[in-house]
Amino acid sequence: MRQDLRAACVIGWPAGHSRSPLIHNYWIKKYGLDAEYRREEVTAEKFASFIAKLRDKGYAGANVTLPHKEAALALSKPDDRAEAVGASNTLWFEGDTLCSTNTDVEGFLANLDSSVPNWDRGLETAVVLGAGGAARAVVYALIERGVERIHLVNRSFERAQTFRKRFGPKVHPARWTEMTGLLGAARLVVNATTLGMSGQRDLDINLRCNDAAVVADLVYDPLETSLIKAARARGLRAADGLGMLLHQAVRGFFLWFGVMPEVTAELRALVEADLRK
Numbered sequence: 001m002r003q004d005l006r007a008a009c010v011i012g013w014p015a016g017h018s019r020s021p022l023i024h025n026y027w028i029k030k031y032g033l034d035a036e037y038r039r040e041e042v043t044a045e046k047f048a049s050f051i052a053k054l055r056d057k058g059y060a061g062a063n064v065t066l067p068h069k070e071a072a073l074a075l076s077k078p079d080d081r082a083e084a085v086g087a088s089n090t091l092w093f094e095g096d097t098l099c100s101t102n103t104d105v106e107g108f109l110a111n112l113d114s115s116v117p118n119w120d121r122g123l124e125t126a127v128v129l130g131a132g133g134a135a136r137a138v139v140y141a142l143i144e145r146g147v148e149r150i151h152l153v154n155r156s157f158e159r160a161q162t163f164r165k166r167f168g169p170k171v172h173p174a175r176w177t178e179m180t181g182l183l184g185a186a187r188l189v190v191n192a193t194t195l196g197m198s199g200q201r202d203l204d205i206n207l208r209c210n211d212a213a214v215v216a217d218l219v220y221d222p223l224e225t226s227l228i229k230a231a232r233a234r235g236l237r238a239a240d241g242l243g244m245l246l247h248q249a250v251r252g253f254f255l256w257f258g259v260m261p262e263v264t265a266e267l268r269a270l271v272e273a274d275l276r277k
Ligand code: NAP
Pocket: 104, 107, 129, 130, 131, 132, 133, 134, 135, 154, 155, 156, 159, 192, 193, 194, 195, 197, 201, 218, 219, 220, 241, 242, 244, 245, 246, 248
């Protein structure tokens, strides 16, 4: 391997579905870097030994996807975000130390900041659907932004309750059947479940919220989910999952290659075309 070539990768099992190579290689070309972003298929059993040799393999860092995000947290020095979310998706070196963060937090916030300006102005109450890893990143992001009341609605109520233990009294766990009643007071509604994804059932929701409410869907395949369609049809402002996916990639690129990349319309169109394939 050439010594001057900088490299990063996405590590997953499987990793074939990841759009990260498309995004980072677009930026590498756009900024004229002598660098490469690769895909590494690594099983759960081999993850720790792969990480131990990450630098020897010539990598400045990596993205981590399923099923390795918890292991990545345990095998690195996580920042506050990764620690709070309980999962790391981005690794980089500071000296000899392998550090990690969870960029879904900033991806969620940056996407809303750029696609729905002032979305958080006067925002007191949010409804978040889902209690998986993505929901943890969303809840942490909302608390970071100062949202006072987060109703966490999940099919399995017990899982929703773990959020109060993890994130404190701003989180109010709720049952799936309580969702409609909670929407009236919400100024932000976020879908962090897998409902609405291609191959999954649609999210069946009656959007009876205030006209000023904002709707965000983390699902990005399909590009326009039925939730986003319904929000737009009702005249509500909406942020889609693809925007979050693109924005969450920014910091890793900066940490590995030293250039702060831009989420452009051209990049979005490139990933959209790939998702439509
Ligand atoms: P996860 O950990 O598997 O959690 C899945 C969540 O969906 C759980 O809350 C689960 O409820 C709920 N769910 C699944 N089937 C359901 C059903 N039939 N009815 C009601 N609830 C159901 O998944 P995740 O990693 O958090 O990801 C969630 C979504 O976010 C995925 O679509 C993922 O692609 C997306 N995501 C997008 C980005 C982005 O950058 N745009 C980033 C991260 C994730 P139970 O707890 O009751 O099972």
